[in-house]
Amino acid sequence: MDFAGAFQWVNIRFLLDGLLLTLQVAVISVILSIIFGVLLGVLRYWKIPILSKVVGWIIDIIRNLPLLLIIFFTYFALPQMGIHLNIFWAAVAALSVFESAMISEIIRGGLESIPPGQAEAGLATGMTKMQIMRYILMPQVFRDTLPSLVSQLIALIKDTSLATIITLPELTHHAKIIYSLNTDYVVPMFVALAALYFIVCYTLSLFSKQLAKRMATNT
Template sequence: MDMSGAFSWVNIRFLLDGLWVTIQVSIVSIIFSMIIGGVAGTIRYSGIPVVSKIVGMIVDIIRNLPLLLIIFFTYFALPQIGIQLNIFWAAVAALTIFESAMLSEIFRAGLNAVPKGQTEAGLSSGLTYVQTLSIIVFPQAFKSMLPAILSQLISLIKDTSLAVIISLPELMHNAKIVYGQNTNYVIPMFIAMTAMYFIVCYLLSLVSNLLETSKYNY
């Protein structure tokens, strides 16, 4: 079994191109998810009549759906109602929908961890409720939420591999192309993918652990 050419620069570069797509999709998805999840988590924390319950129901539904189903929906079902997305944005949309639901719970838990006295103090000092949240509550909550957000980002990076089903040219997709041309390269490609996923996720986990440690040192 000849594996000598598996780790050629051409193949490694092709895998790195896929890894770059993985990172791009992850970054764009996490930015959108932070915004949407933050809004959803704040609404649920604030207990706005009717709206909070509706948002909570939507979040619970999405959290209990397989991510693969959401990917199929954004790529195959949305065009049926006139929303046409290319492969990249279909993957981003699916990951954003799923991760927003996950992050909304992280935001809600982080806001709930801030003592209610902080909100009362802000309101009694003349600040509006929105000002109290943005100036007093949210900065305190965000410090405790950051490790969990980074952990969710690590999961997101790994979840991008599911987009191979719609042929997103990410790491898994490109590896399949390489070993599809030469079946002797299956094991080397899995070794290369493992190493790349591990390096990226391990570095993020180190950052998460560092933030977790620093949180308890204050």
């Protein structure tokens, strides 16, 4: 083990470059996952004939597939179907599809936990289903499911490391390059990876706790 050599500035900078790409993939995937996850969760909750069942089947299929298989599909199979994505967007697409399915179930569960009388009261006052969803149901859902949502998003950040299998130059891939050049750097690189992932994920968890407190005080 050579910590001094492994932690030279050139290696640290290389790791930080990988971390930056990891965060870029994660942020875009988080935004897309929340948008599509909420949409899919609402569609299932509304129980629209045929559509909700089809959406439910698709979500169940995706949730029971390995993320690694979805990554392989977006990068290797989609080009065979005429859809060409570079490594970055293939990783984003795979993560977004997988996490959207997970988040949709969290949203649907949150919606179904709210007493139906609230929606009925909204309809009685002349509100539309969209207005009820926006002003009555979703604020409660986000407040109640925030811990589960954050846990899922933290998992997404860690799952970006799986994209190293398609040579996405993210954090894990850069660490792999460094210790492949010198086997004495294996342990130091794993320590560095653990530290960087911990800092990012723990910071997100602290932020979510503060956000949850603010939401609780405002209700």
